[in-house]
Each structure stands twice: as structure tokens, then as C-alpha cells.
Amino acid sequence: MPPSPTPRPRPERTDPTPPRAVVGRMSHYLRTLQAELADGRATINSSRLGRLLGFSDSQVRRDFRAFGLAGRPGVGYECADLVDRIRKAMGIGRSWPVALVGCGNLGQALLGYGGFAREGFEIRAAFDRSPRLVGRDIRGIRVEDFGHFAESVRRNRIRLALLAVPAAEAEQTALEIARAGVSGILNFAPVRLNLPAAVSVTHVDLAIELEQLAFAVVRHQKRG
Amino acid sequence: MPPSPTPRPRPERTDPTPPRAVVGRMSHYLRTLQAELADGRATINSSRLGRLLGFSDSQVRRDFRAFGLAGRPGVGYECADLVDRIRKAMGIGRSWPVALVGCGNLGQALLGYGGFAREGFEIRAAFDRSPRLVGRDIRGIRVEDFGHFAESVRRNRIRLALLAVPAAEAEQTALEIARAGVSGILNFAPVRLNLPAAVSVTHVDLAIELEQLAFAVVRHQKRG
DNA sequence: GTGTGTGAAAAACTTCACAGCT
């Protein structure tokens, strides 16, 4: 049993960074608050908001405090105010021009997906390499040749890209996207991308979602 | 303040349930291991696997132990063996017949998505309510009228459904899916579903993914 | 030497419970 001196590095908690788990829930609060506003409710309390999302009331209050959001005792939180502040804190809400790269089936579905607009994400330009698609008009967007990508990024001040190309092309295409100065890529190809640290990548892997669902189903039936 | 006698409820850790966080990573291990196998590597150690996925080496070892997976000191883990065991532990790997409900743009993209097959998920039947689509052949699948859904679920032993209908129809359609005896729904509509507890639901919300990405981008640029 | 398995410690996260504001 060595007594182990333990130098105590003193972590010194003054962390201004909101905990990762909180960030993950913020988008959900935002969406629910917008729905409440649309239903004509001006305020909401932590226990209702929690119930709608499956969180506890104290968790809601803690999360909001972590983002510096305050409510009024006896009343609750003001929906409209909260929506504004969350948007601001998350850096969204203003217009975010987005580029779509890859206009096959999935890409075309993304062009038609209504959900993006809500938070100001707007697909401004669409690209493909196939001569079959280049020049076509899909839902009001003209498909451009991917060769023009870098120029279009500058012209449209594009910072985010949706990557919906076949797996085999994903890595190479992502590199070119990164080189054009885009700072975030939402990747739909079932391939892990190795990119310079300057660009953030989020992976949407539908097979993994299905696996998790299948596991939940199996467990659900074994137990309760 | 009395020192609180602490009755010690004796948690009695013999929990066979793998921690939720571990389950979330298992699919990622699975995919990386398959890629390693495809590259001709027979074994892998925790630190390489962790590096490929952005996890620490000890986390990898802990995760595997939680699933009862053992490695060999000085060598590492055997990829093929691991893949088999993870599949078995997750309940996947066998064929999972899946139904697609909603054959608009997104639905058609899902029919063409190559990633599902890897783990045995197979879209066996596709449904829509629109007479425009019913009867059409899309990528080898004949679109059926949603009225036949329950019968098809029984005939094809379908347990999972992909829900790709417009937001306004999602809740009602999901209820009918649940009533037909499906046990898991992967929901693509930007709407929260309120369903009986017997059915598991996983939400794929692309707007939320984009929000999280935008936040990561903003933070990334503020700090490092 | 290399790399696992694992107690112990640390950190992150969640819930409890209640003082205090409206």
C-alpha cells in the first residue's frame, strides 16, 4: 500500500463552457418552446417543459442556468425571450447559408426537407459531379458543377455543407470542401472522415440509428 | 447538522444491463472493426481503436468488458471475434425485415441507401397513401397502399419501420404502425411522437444535427 | 516490451429538497 503523494493539480473550476450534455438538449428545448409559442402560450414552467421532453424539472432549470437563462419564481420562463436567448447562445437564428454537395436521391430529399428553414439554415447552392444532374433545376435550385464549389462558397459566404455523395467519394470530396474554407460538414455517407481540425464534422449514420433502435427493441422485450 | 447515519441501501451491483453510454458506442466499434477487417487486420488494440474513434484506450477496454468482451494481453482484440460477439450482444446481425412508410423524396432516398444492408436490415416492403405512388416500382420494391400495412407486417414478420411521411401525418401514421404490431420506429418527421410504451422510437432530426454542428463551428472559432 | 484488466480517483451529470422570491 504505497501512500501515494497525490500532487493535487487543483482543477480551479471557472469553466464558462456549457457542459456537452446541456448543449445536446438545447436544440430540443428550442423546438418545444417554438411549438408552445405557436400554441399561444407565452410562458412555460420547468416541469411542463420537462414533461414534454422526458426530462426532470430540476434538469431543465439547471440546463437553463448553465446557459445563463433565468426564469421568474412563481411564474416560469418566457417562451419568446427564451427562444431568442437560446438562439443567440447557440449562434444560430441568423441566416446560415448552406451548400449541398451530392444531388442524388438523398441530396434531392434534403433539398425538399422543410425542417432546415426553421432555424435559418438555407440551402443556397447545390453541387454534383455528374453531367446528368448539373444544370438541372431541383426545387428551385440549379445544380452546379462541383468544380465551381470554392468560388460559390466565397460568393455566398457558405460556412456549412451537407455531404450526400456515395461513400467511395466522400473522403476526397470532403477534403475539397474543407479546402474551400467551409467550417462545418454534415456527413451522410457511411464513412468516417479524416479532416483537418479546422473543420467540424457531424456524422449522420442511419445504419447506426437503426442498430440502436433494434437493440432498444430487443431489450424492451426481454425486460419489461 | 447531524452527520447522517447513511443507511446504506446496498446497491448490490450485479447489473447485467450494459450502461447506456456504452451501448451508444458499440455500433461505432462495430463499424470500425469491420473496416479494419476489410483492410486485412486480424487484431486491434484498444489504443488504436480508440484513436480511430476519438475515445481513450481505457474507455475502449471498459466498454468491452461491460459487454463481456475479452482481449489478450500483449496482443489486443481479435476483430472477427469481436464483430460476432458485438452483433450477438446487440441482437443484430440476423436479418431484420424493415418496412418503409412514406415513399416521397426521403423515402426513395432511404430505399437507395446502401448502408442498411451491412447489419442485416432489409427493406422488405414500402407503403404510401398517394395513388400516384402506389403500384410503382422503386429500386425493386413495389409500393403498396398503406391500407395493407398490417397484413404485410404479419406476412413479412416486420418489427421495424422507417417513418418518412410529412410532419402533419406523422403522429397518426405512427399510431397505425404501432397498432399493426411493429416494435420499433425510426422517425424522420420533425415531430415528437406520443406512442404506447410497447413501441420504441428513435428520432432522426436533421435540423437538430445542423444546429449542433453550427454551435460546434461557432465555439471552435471562438476558442481554438 | 506490449497491451489488457481493473481497483481507485476524478469528473460529469442528475436528482433531491428546500430556502426564498412573486
Place this chain on the structure above:
DNA sequence: AGCTGTGAAGTTTTTCACACAC
């Protein structure tokens, strides 16, 4: 009364660090 804000306690998850197996 109703509901927030928050210390304190509890729980889960991650990392550390090292004995031990190959």
C-alpha cells in the same frame, strides 16, 4: 400558493495508473 435557484447528495461515466498476462 406556485415556481425558481441552488447547495448537497447521489449516480453514472471517464480517466488514472499499475499489476499482471502474453
